[in-house]
Amino acid sequence: MDGNATILKWLGCFLIFGLSTEAAERQVFLNQNDEILHNILRSKNGSADPCVDFKHYFIGIYEYDEPIRQAEERISEENMSLKYHSLFEQLKNGTYQRGSVEDMVSKLYNTCQTAKERGNYLQIDDVRYLVELNKLLSTYNQETVIYYLLDRFEESQVWPNSNNCAELVRTDMFFGSLLLFEEHVLGEKKVKDYQSQVPQIFKAIIKSFKRRLERNRLNLPLSQISAFLKFLDGITINVGSMPSDKDHRSFVMDYYADLDLDDDDNLDTMRLKLSMLRTRRMLEKLDQPVSSSPFTLDISNDVDFNTINIPYTFLAEPLFMTRGHEVFKFNGIGNFLARQILAAFHNLDADYDCKDLTNFVKSLDDIDIFTHKTLLCVDEATQTIEDLNRLDLVILDLIHDAYFSKESGFDLSQPFYTDVPLKELFFLQYGQRFLHVFIMSDYNSGFNKILPTMPAFAETFNCSSSS
Template sequence: MMESRSYLSLSWLLLLLCSTVCSANPNLEIMKRMLDDMDEKVEPCHNFYNSSQKNLKWHAFATVSDQFQLLFDGIENEVFEKHSFEEKLQRLYKICSTMERPSLLRYFELVKPGEDLNWPFLTPRGGKWPKEKFQWMEALARLRRYGFNDIMFGMSIRQDPNSDSGQPIVVFEKKYDSLFRFIESLQNIGLPPKLAKEIAPLDNAIQEMYKSDMKFEHYARDAAPVKRISLGQLEIYGVSLTKYLEIVFGRPFSPDFVVHVENLYYLRGLQNLMTAVPSQVVANYLTARFSFYIMFTFMKHGDSCVTTMRQSMEFASNLLFEERILGRKKLRSYQNQAGKIFDAIRQQLNIRLERNVLKLPPAEISLLQKKLNGLSLSIGNLPGKAGHRRFVTRYYKELEFADDEELATAHLKVLEHRTRAELSLLDQPNFKDRRYMLHSYPISNFFFETAYEENGNTIYVAYDFLADASFDPDSHDIFKVTPLGIRFGLEMLKSFDLFNCKHHKVNMLQLFDDNQITTAGDECVSAWTQDNLLSQRDQYLVVLHLVHEAYFAEGSKFSQRQPNFTTMSLRELFFFRFGQSSFGQTLYFGSDFVEGGSPINSLTRLPVFVRTFNCLAPGEQLTTTQKST
């Protein structure tokens, strides 16, 4: 067993030194913070979580929102060139910060389900809602114009999987977030019980149809019909998408126009379901879903509009932050530091693709290598290394706000502008060369960390993630690699679509698992049906090992010298950094927490962790315990 180290005495020494030294030495600042959170009385082998994070209280993730607040406050009274993106950003900030949030009723007055048709709840008392005018596909298309794309089915523009030149294609696929308890969430924010009771059966039916289709596709891999199909041919299957596209894009589409339909059987089933359900129930269901969407796409936290501004006009906000707060020197530093980690993690994945322990066909390995090596890194989600101002100016060229703009119309304009920018990718022949990502709404918490755009080619790192002292140019490499390397590893694995059993027969995570620690079976279906928390644990451990190899492998470009600011080894620092990160927190609460007892230590499944802390094997631990009693 590893002898107890005197971390606490070192911590007190750092506390004494830090008032004069920490500001000049980021390593001391980081080390002090680490030691303050650790409990040296607890053995890492037995209780890693309490050892690395005493009291099991993790710090909230830091953001640079305060700096953005200063930025927005600073431009509030500046004079900008008319129609410049700065003026538009300033205008939206003033609208947001000076106006009360409008009622949801106002949005439904502005966004109608059809020509000369209101939503059922807007029907005057005593009047009759003209249900015969309601067409669910038309209503869904009108909502899609504002980015609403995660209900019933989704439509997006992606690189044509059958085109080597990277041509874009329209993709239709089923959509339902089965982990999101929609009805329950709406009831928590005031959905009337009567309405909840009315729409719940439809929500359950869509959810069950989604799950059933997922099982069908994963167990019957060869049963799906051809995916590339013209709009005219779709009509033969009873699926009409022409009017939907014409409403969303605002232009006509020929019956010969070819689209990619990922889930044709699902769309046919959805068509039948919507026909069987009363029109008013469908309309009320869309109303409830869109209400939730509206609330989460323009949120004010107290009087602050920072989060709203960063999400609504992301590129404009990021460019001004880059120019006025960050500066070129720090931006280049971020790019170099993050890029070094990005390349190292990609190299480890490439090594395992070449090793090919699953004996996959060479063509399949080649496709995975092409996908991996085609990924690019974006700091702050602005494309390329130059021309950021030109890109942002062009991106917001068509967005305009009236002098008397109200908040609801400004909000809808931003959403519609964003959708038009997304849809314009259909007319861009160099789609695969895009080096930025368009976040899907509602935007997740990963907006402030890292993200990979589904079926895209860009991994994005937020400024927030790099604002930590770890990314000071003088900080030790060990602090930079964890946790950013883990983020990169998980996003790169996500790009492989490992658990898509329509494309893979085997459990693809095993391709990257050097230690045979994955608990699902060898078949893809066993991995797909595995409990989500256990699947997440396996992915964390596999990626943690990959990041460890990236840092300590022979030929590594990361510093291997023993730091002079701690008696811990680099490997010990590596694992304690993981334990104190959001990944350690997630692993603890997700899979290793034990009610009323000590937590499980999943990290002991990694041989390198056992060696680092000189942990005893399970049999030896039992013998030692028996002797002590």
């Protein structure tokens, strides 16, 4: 009897533990969805008619506030910065094996803090850097060097130097910092959630692109449609900007294998060594076929040849809630993915032709926003502000189709925690996140008439043909 009682006691403990874990998961699910719903519904103006005045329906009395998307991005980046700072503070007093990721990152962080305390924080744009850089560049052919210098110029526009040591380390040792962020902050479960959820959304959006291209509404030559479809088949995503086919710690150790940060190096010297390392990795990348070395640049680019990189900043709360309803997750990252697919179109085409982009976009445009546009580009690949604003409406239609199509596999049932219809929630969240600037823009003349022509929008809000 005693043995049976013990077994029953242990079974009871496991049952209670399982129920408590399930209850905790459910509470997180409800909390995240409540937060999203609050942000959506607080701005909604129920007295406005979305078929006539979507501006006041979507953003109501908050039209002069900071756009929701910008606020979420700001909060997301602030939260990430705080988490990185806390991570580096925890690491700085530890003892690590020489040459380990923890050793290199903590050395750079501690050296930066020491330099700031002594007031001798320096930039690495001095003569030594130029001399050493010249020696390295002279070993490569000139065409490779030109591409490298152009990329470094672009990098300098994206990653300005900072007196914040956490941001400096996060920038100068991107992969090292990212690995420690995955291991110590996100954790294995959150990383797996990202790795499983985002690719599903990406695949659904690609299918939506393909369905429209295959309909060939412009009656383009089949060879051109085939080329467009082939382009879509070649696009991949990378969640977190780390290689998906390699162990992340092994990859990072290989990347920094020839980096030697000495204990007596000052900040200037360490940054010089890191800059030279990035130079070598970039030149190695430019000297190799694109497909053989897709993850060697120590900087987070949105589109890296045929790969769309999705930094964790874009997946941080409140931008992306891993326990939120699928429709909210889809909206959270779908616009970015669709835009990056379009951005990748001419990145992959050495003989870029604006006519190709125009045909590509117009083939996707089921609501005929660009029907009468001859070209969507001016000054090579640069689009006008008005075209960019209108493009968000085409993307809205694409994303809606991707989520609500019968074969999408996503949850189309009505959420039990709200009476607002699922499709209405979709349009509300998208409008508030991505159409705020467009709605308030001087370029929105006549746009009140565009959304009601979108069949899905008209159906959701019961818009009549005379709206």
